[in-house]
Amino acid sequence: MVLLPLACRAETLHVAPAGSANGACEASSPCTLQAAQAKVRALRIQGHDDITVQLQDGTYRLQQPLQFDAADSGAKGRPVRWQAAPGAHPVLSGARLLQGTREGALWRFALPAGDAPSSVYVDDRRRWPARTAACPHCVVDAKGLSNVPPAILHALQVSSLAVMHERWRDFRCRVVALGRGRVDLAQPCWHNVTLDSAKNGWSVASPVGKYYAGVDWFENLAGDPSTSGSYTVDAVQRVLSYRPSPEEATRAPSIELPVLEQLLVLKGTLKAPVHDLVFSGITFAGTEWRKPKSGDGYVSLQAGYLVDGNSRTALPDNGEGMTRTGRAVDVEAGRDIVFDRDSFRQLAAAGIALAGGTHGAAVTNSRFTDLGGGAVFVGDTEGHPADPAGKTSDVVVADNRIDHVALAYRDNVAIMAGFVNGLEIAHNTLSDLPYSGISVGWGWDYEGDAPVESAIHIVANRIERVMLQLADGGAIYTQAQSTPDTSCVLRNAIDMRHSGEGNGIYLDEHSTYFDVEHNVVLGSWVSAWASWSGHLRIVGNWTDTAGKPHNPGPTKLWSPNFTGLKTLPAAALAIQRAAGARIGHPRPGLPIRVPPACPKQ
The missing domain is CATH 2.160.20 (Pectate Lyase C-like)
Incomplete structure (x- = not known):
């Protein structure tokens, strides 16, 4: 019998959505993603350089993002492979499955702590928060918007979002106060929206420029949703109300609620990079993003x-x-x-x-x-x-x-x-x-x-x-x-x-x-x-x-x-x-290098 050195032995670890933290990471005893990560680190310390982590079928509902650093790296030119098991379609999801109750024509869901979601999913389809009509005659001032029609104003709450675009720019600012015919919008968001730049004249594509055509819509509304396939959130009671479409109305009320903002973070340093990793056959799904509801x-x-931050006197002239x-x-x-x-x-x-x-x-x-x-x-x-x-x-x-x-x-x-x-x-x-x-x-x-x-x-x-x-x-x-x-x-x-x-x-x-x-x-x-x-x-x-x-x-x-x-x-x-995507084209080999010269004609 020929004994292979450790570095030549292929190691395959098996994970499953219901895997155990104490599992052996074997096909008959799969482990969690986190347990597999710990085993990969141990194997690398021992000198193994041919490691595959196979993800079995199903949805992996993450409680926090997976964090990788230099310690999770493969050997140079011999990457650690995190990949779908044969025939499997694993999903790394940052969403929670919520079960609700019926209340008349609506579905109600108790929300965990946090802001209103920017979208939810029903039957694998994105559902947007309820929106108002456009407000083409809303008037811009330093604090927000005036001349807001009563029908729109009545639908708003503190924490609603004003959404608008001008030419190539897009904006979202949170409502912080409701007044007679007006709304005040969060700072520094609104200040930065209406700010100009020293060189470029960016205000031409802003609400104070000549292309301003009003507010596209407000969202995150008060009350119950009136349009099927949309929802509202009671910010005080923390209840999401969803109006199902006719084909959804007979099914049990459930939604996918995105919670995590990130799913996978690979973060090295210039002196200790994270390196030689392959992720293949994996679906990344179900994230939230809360920044647009912040003061910025x-x-x-x-x-x-x-553009973020207080005390700006001009917009930047470049990306820095x-x-x-x-x-x-x-x-x-x-x-x-x-x-x-x-x-x-x-x-x-x-x-x-x-x-x-x-x-x-x-x-x-x-x-x-x-x-x-x-x-x-x-x-x-x-x-x-x-x-x-x-x-x-x-x-x-x-x-x-x-x-x-x-x-x-x-x-x-x-x-x-x-x-x-x-x-x-x-x-x-x-x-x-x-x-x-x-x-x-x-x-x-x-x-x-x-x-x-x-x-x-x-x-x-x-x-x-x-x-x-x-x-x-x-x-x-x-x-x-x-x-x-x-x-x-x-x-x-x-x-x-x-x-x-x-x-x-x-x-x-x-x-x-x-x-x-x-x-x-x-x-x-x-x-x-x-x-x-x-x-x-x-x-x-x-x-x-x-x-x-x-x-x-x-x-x-x-x-x-x-x-x-x-x-x-x-x-x-x-x-x-x-032109266009080629079917079955092989992935690039390591190391990855882009030649300095353009490809030949």
């Missing part, structure tokens, strides 16, 4: 970048010093972390963020739908960190299907990148979005003259039905200065014919050193309006529009392109066929 509220500058939309899964200071064939659904805010000095990460072959915020965030808000290792790099986002996200926070983007060196966004299929599809290089253009990003490769994505609610965005949206000869937008299939107001490819503001080649752009075209953008090659693209150069500029190459097409040539049709 939800004040977006753009694309899920949020801002926060981002909450997310269910966070990776900070990670190395070679992979999420493959996972599912993100029924989340109050965003899906996953890969940031904070993460070097080597991938999100592949995954599904994102029914999210309150965006799907994937990559990179950092600081363009030039004091420690260069704090700049995220080498991230792959590929072969994912993303649709019906940013349902609550409408300015969020499906795939959003801050400052990052080495990012491949390839072969994703994106659709049905209120704002932009892919955005890179945020924030904006006030980080000096040195590049803030490099090797940004946006390749072979399929994007349609975007910009459905907000304005001034695009299917693919770039910002900021890249390192020369490293960044490109290639072979994407974009169809804006059923979209709202927006650009097919939007090279905004200080977008510099991007090649835009061999893209099919229908129903729209490429915009590079700013005179301070430049060193752009926009050539070899196909469009059914006139395709006129937008602010040509001395360093922008706009020809040849194929414009005004009634039918697409064979080469363009081949681009369309090849």
Whole structure:
């Protein structure tokens, strides 16, 4: 008999929703997720480097987020695999199943302590809080809103939310006082909503700007819901009242109540990163996000970048010093972390963020739908960190299907990148979005003259039905200065014919050193309006529009392109066929590296 060294022995641990904390983590005696995590740590200390944790079928209702750090890491190039058991579909959920009672036509649920939920689920379908009609004639003042109609005012309570949008920005502020024909809104939320900036003039897209069209609606209302499929919360009695739809009325009253704000947090340090982990076949679901109901509220500058805090005299001119939309899964200071064939659904805010000095990460072959915020965030808000290792790099986002996200926070983007060196966004299929599809290089253009990003490769994505609610965005949206000869937008299939107001490819503001080649752009075209953008090659693209150069500029190459097409040539049709998520594409191997040069044509 040949005895294998410990490092060569494969170890498989088995977990189950009803597993025991004292279980052996074997198929016949599964353990809990937390017990498996402890065993993985012990095995790694003993030198094992081939470890798989198999999650059996069912819903794992977390009482707190799973927290991973450097001690949970695999061996270099030999990751610990947390994956679905064969044929299983495990769900990590932050929601509680509540049983209610009937009271006439309503269902009543006693709520645990906490704020009113931003949404609940019945029969796996999201249900929103009851809303008022729009208030187009609400008048803005320093404390809140006046000229609120009696019918709307009667439906409100302290803790209701005012929801509105202007152009590319979205806002939510809590009601703190009700008066005669008016409401006062939480501070600093309302102060920051109406604030301007020194350079950009952001107030044009705010309630004090020329595009103000009133309040979209108020939610978190008093009284009983009048519309089927909606609910209200009595903030004093802590009772949720739900009006079931006719097909729901005969069933036993129950709802899924999201409670946790996060499900999985991987947090290393620059000196001790969390590394070599794979999460595969897992569904992440059932989160809440409470920040919009706080005093800070939800004040977006753009694309899920949020303005918080008191005593602001002006809005920031870039992404630094801002926060981002909450997310269910966070990776900070990670190395070679992979999420493959996972599912993100029924989340109050965003899906996953890969940031904070993460070097080597991938999100592949995954599904994102029914999210309150965006799907994937990559990179950092600081363009030039004091420690260069704090700049995220080498991230792959590929072969994912993303649709019906940013349902609550409408300015969020499906795939959003801050400052990052080495990012491949390839072969994703994106659709049905209120704002932009892919955005890179945020924030904006006030980080000096040195590049803030490099090797940004946006390749072979399929994007349609975007910009459905907000304005001034695009299917693919770039910002900021890249390192020369490293960044490109290639072979994407974009169809804006059923979209709202927006650009097919939007090279905004200080977008510099991007090649835009061999893209099919229908129903729209490429915009590079700013005179301070430049060193752009926009050539070899196909469009059914006139395709006129937008602010040509001395360093922008706009020809040849194929414009005004009634039918697409064979080469363009081949681009369309090849774009989008590929079925069964293998996940990237470790280590994850994005080459500095763009892929060849």
